[in-house]
Amino acid sequence: MKYKDIYQKPELVKAVAEALHRTTTKNWTLMEVCGGQTHSIVKYGLDALLPPQITLLHGPGCPVCVTPVEKIDRAIALAKDHNVILCSFGDMLRVPGTKGDLLAARSEGADVRVVYSPLDAVKIAENNLQREVVFFAVGFETTAPANALAILQAYRRELLNFSLLVSHVMVPPVLQALLKEPDCKVQGILAAGHVCTVMGTRMYEPLAERYQVPIVVTGFEPVDILYGVQMCVRQLEEGRHEVENAYPRVVKEDGNLHARYMVQQVFETEQRVWRGIGALPGSGLGIRKEYAAFDAEKRFCLQEIHSEECPDCISGLILQGRASPVDCPVYKIQCTPDHPLGAPMVSSEGVCAAYYQYGRGAK
Amino acid sequence: MCLAVPGRIRDVKPVQEWMYSGTVDFGGVLREVNLSCVPEAVPGDYVLVHVGVAISILPEEEAIQCLAELEHAGVEFEYEEGLE
Numbered sequence: 219m220k221y222k223d224i225y226q227k228p229e230l231v232k233a234v235a236e237a238l239h240r241t242t243t244k245n246w247t248l249m250e251v252c253g254g255q256t257h258s259i260v261k262y263g264l265d266a267l268l269p270p271q272i273t274l275l276h277g278p279g280c281p282v283c284v285t286p287v288e289k290i291d292r293a294i295a296l297a298k299d300h301n302v303i304l305c306s307f308g309d310m311l312r313v314p315g316t317k318g319d320l321l322a323a324r325s326e327g328a329d330v331r332v333v334y335s336p337l338d339a340v341k342i343a344e345n346n347l348q349r350e351v352v353f354f355a356v357g358f359e360t361t362a363p364a365n366a367l368a369i370l371q372a373y374r375r376e377l378l379n380f381s382l383l384v385s386h387v388m389v390p391p392v393l394q395a396l397l398k399e400p401d402c403k404v405q406g407i408l409a410a411g412h413v414c415t416v417m418g419t420r421m422y423e424p425l426a427e428r429y430q431v432p433i434v435v436t437g438f439e440p441v442d443i444l445y446g447v448q449m450c451v452r453q454l455e456e457g458r459h460e461v462e463n464a465y466p467r468v469v470k471e472d473g474n475l476h477a478r479y480m481v482q483q484v485f486e487t488e489q490r491v492w493r494g495i496g497a498l499p500g501s502g503l504g505i506r507k508e509y510a511a512f513d514a515e516k517r518f519c520l521q522e523i524h525s526e527e528c529p530d531c532i533s534g535l536i537l538q539g540r541a542s543p544v545d546c547p548v549y550k551i552q553c554t555p556d557h558p559l560g561a562p563m564v565s566s567e568g569v570c571a572a573y574y575q576y577g578r579g580a581k
Numbered sequence: 582m583c584l585a586v587p588g589r590i591r592d593v594k595p596v597q598e599w600m601y602s603g604t605v606d607f608g609g610v611l612r613e614v615n616l617s618c619v620p621e622a623v624p625g626d627y628v629l630v631h632v633g634v635a636i637s638i639l640p641e642e643e644a645i646q647c648l649a650e651l652e653h654a655g656v657e658f659e660y661e662e663g664l665e
């Protein structure tokens with residue numbers, strides 16, 4: 219077997235872990251923002267390689283998980299009651315709404331389709347001009363350029379049967395919401411690499427300054443993550459709190475200016491409700507009024523739905539790093555990937571799913 | 582979902598004003614990718630692709646290493662072996 223990829227190479231993992239052990243003298247609590255990073259950490263058991271003084275908390279960076287139940291209910295209502303072709307990423311189909319999920323809606327006859335890209339949904343709209351096509355647009359800043367391009371394409375092609383049901387979220391406002399809590403335990407942050415690929419690193423500077431936390435932009439491979447932890451701990455040990463980039467092969471200071479420009483054309487910041495966290499001002503991207511024709515919530519008259527989350531699910535605490543899946547009384551008992559009670563058990567980036575998949579927790 | 586995968590551009594074609602698309606080779610699997618956010622990319626470049634859209638151009642060496650990893654994605658890797 220050849221393992222050419224240096225970012226997974228055991229020797230290098232070991233070398234970075236050793237450097238980290240040498241750097242660490244005090245107790246530190248860090249948070250990795252992105253669910254992709256959480257997944258790598260659990261998959262490779264990276265937390266077991268850390269010095270005992272370091273605690274890693276899992277953050278809110280799973281877009282499927284933070285989509286509020288109201289939006290899921292709306293997507294289901296669009297698919298069932300408005301006869302639309304509802305397109306979405308595969309993970310969204312099994313996220314429980316108040317009553318059932320999109321997969322159940324499909325089995326009851328609704329036209330729900332899984333797509334790989336929002337641009338595939340534009341193609342479906344082009345091929346079904348007599349039908350309404352809605353793409354359920356969830357995601358962080360990484361996904362925003364693709365969703366912006368979908369609207370720009372539909373606009374240029376005059377596809378007035380295409381719209382987005384938007385639940386776009388952004389990382390800095392949710393970090394701010396976590397950091398400003400007086401009992402916040404997080405002392406250092408591993409920022410999400412691919413979000414910064416689009417948006418750059420500068421927008422984290424005010425946060426690092428205001429809350430005196432080091433923020434290190436970190437990748438996803440084992441070596442990347444340990445290297446991010448090491449850079450973050452080094453800052454903490456030296457009493458610094460800066461924005462540093464541990465993923466420079468992919469992330470540039472200004473991000474991708476073309477992508478940012480497209481996002482800006484189509485979207486503007488607005489208040490967004492996060493599952494389990496609540497409404498955070500300026501934490502979401504909504505469609506600008508110039509493109510309002512492509513906004514599913516304006517296009518369809520959606521009735522008020524009384525939405526409810528499963529009372530047993532503690533995903534709100536989990537997404538804020540305040541609890542771990544093993545603290546959830548129904549983890550592995552009533553809640554499993556085959557029968558998920560909350561979004562973190564569904565998504566490939568959800569922490570409950572990662573814990574389950576890699577056999578964590580005794581129950 | 583913020584997963585992004587590296588691939589190598591085979592060809593580039595304009596779609597409509599300032600929108601580009603191209604065929605990208607992901608370790609042998611070819612897919613159409615929107616290249617509008619990397620208009621400076623040319624065939625042969627490696628790009629990082631997220632949900633059908635290239636979000637950055639990668640330095641070549643790094644991309645080759647990431648591709649090697651993809652080829653081996655089917656193989657379960659025990660870290661402990663190498664570490665003990």
Ligand code: SF4
Binds near residue numbers: 536548550558
């Ligand atoms: S284990 Fe299930 S019920 Fe518990 S927090 Fe995770 S998703 Fe929610």
